[in-house]
Amino acid sequence: MDPDRALLLWMYEHLLLSRKFEEGLIRASTTDGQVRVGHPYIGQEAVAVGACAALQVEDYVVSNHRSHGHAIAKGVEPRRLMAELLRRTDGPSKGKGGEMGMADYAVGFMSSTEIVGGNIPMAIGIALASQYKHDGRVTVSFFGDGASNQGTFHEGLNLASIWRLPVVFICENNGYAEATPVEYAIAVDDIAARAAGYAMPGTVVDGHDTLSVYAAVSEAVDRCRKGDGPTLIEAKTYRYFGHYYGDAHHRYRTEKEVEEHKARDCIDKFRQLLLGKKVVDKDQLEAIDEKVSEVIHSALDFARQSPPLSDSERLAGVYV
Ligand SMILES: Cc1ncc(C[n+]2csc(CCOP(=O)(O)OP(=O)(O)O)c2C)c(N)n1
Numbered sequence: 001m002d003p004d005r006a007l008l009l010w011m012y013e014h015l016l017l018s019r020k021f022e023e024g025l026i027r028a029s030t031t032d033g034q035v036r037v038g039h040p041y042i043g044q045e046a047v048a049v050g051a052c053a054a055l056q057v058e059d060y061v062v063s064n065h066r067s068h069g070h071a072i073a074k075g076v077e078p079r080r081l082m083a084e085l086l087r088r089t090d091g092p093s094k095g096k097g098g099e100m101g102m103a104d105y106a107v108g109f110m111s112s113t114e115i116v117g118g119n120i121p122m123a124i125g126i127a128l129a130s131q132y133k134h135d136g137r138v139t140v141s142f143f144g145d146g147a148s149n150q151g152t153f154h155e156g157l158n159l160a161s162i163w164r165l166p167v168v169f170i171c172e173n174n175g176y177a178e179a180t181p182v183e184y185a186i187a188v189d190d191i192a193a194r195a196a197g198y199a200m201p202g203t204v205v206d207g208h209d210t211l212s213v214y215a216a217v218s219e220a221v222d223r224c225r226k227g228d229g230p231t232l233i234e235a236k237t238y239r240y241f242g243h244y245y246g247d248a249h250h251r252y253r254t255e256k257e258v259e260e261h262k263a264r265d266c267i268d269k270f271r272q273l274l275l276g277k278k279v280v281d282k283d284q285l286e287a288i289d290e291k292v293s294e295v296i297h298s299a300l301d302f303a304r305q306s307p308p309l310s311d312s313e314r315l316a317g318v319y320v
Pocket residue numbers: 065066114115116117143144145146147148174176177178243
């Protein structure tokens with residue numbers, strides 16, 4: 001189904017929120033020297049936004065270490081996400097989780113994780129609960145090309161298939177796992193081809209194109225809701241920064257390669273689409289840009305003013 005105007009605008013706003021959130025985080029880190037950026041998602045935004053546009057609030061997402069964009073697209077408030085990253089009590093996990101260990105159950109953001117491939121078994125468990133309860137909810141698992149070489153991926157896809165679980169596996173193939181290129185590490189040309197080994201559909205999508213991601217995920221979500229089981233979607237994408245913010249990525253990839261991907265930037269592409277379809281004019285686009293910048297600006301203020309955990313709170317909720 002083609003997205004209506006409201007959904008197109010939601011997509012654009014969330015692409016921008018994700019990009020500007022991380023740009024704000026990077027600026028704050030350089031000025032404060034305190035804020036840690038971790039693993040930027042910049043360049044990959046079309047995947048999270050296209051996918052989450054196909055979900056309802058009640059549906060679930062499990063994320064990996066590159067989590068900011070997934071969280072924003074699933075509806076975690078930017079100011080609360082910022083507070084989490086600054087390790088403040090207004091974060092959804094009270095600052096104890098950070099980028100790689102946070103959850104916001106109110107919006108179905110079930111967890112991020114530092115264990116590569118670790119969210120795949122989580123997705124299986126969550127989807128099994130949905131199937132058991134007949135709640136009609138779908139779980140999306142976001143993971144990288146590197147994670148698709150983990151045992152959890154192969155075991156997870158097999159279980160999801162034999163149990164026909166309502167899961168959409170979204171592999172964000174950004175070409176590298178840390179400094180290891182996919183051509184070196186992965187035997188197949190398309191990771192989506194691995195779906196055949198587990199008797200589920202496998203689709204490749206252009207991860208720079210929000211609407212292509214949206215279309216593929218919508219179809220996979222429909223299958224889930226009909227009880228037809230899981231799908232593997234491989235989104236071919238690219239991260240503009242290194243594996244982590246300070247990574248000297250030019251030691252393992254060329255400037256030319258980076259520039260080729262930037263020339264296909266998902267946000268530029270979406271702007272052209274909105275203008276071409278006359279969904280908005282240039283002034284309206286500018287107004288959205290300004291509004292989003294303001295949201296990020298106040299998110300930083302909010303997070304900086306949020307209190308850090310007190311000593312007595314530190315051990316609350318910790319299993320011993
Ligand atoms: C089980 C496990 N092995 C290794 C690591 C170290 N590690 C962290 S991220 C990463 C690369 C992951 O690559 P990919 O899945 O492609 O995701 P991307 O970083 O490209 O988004 C590795 C090896 C880890 N955190 N967990």
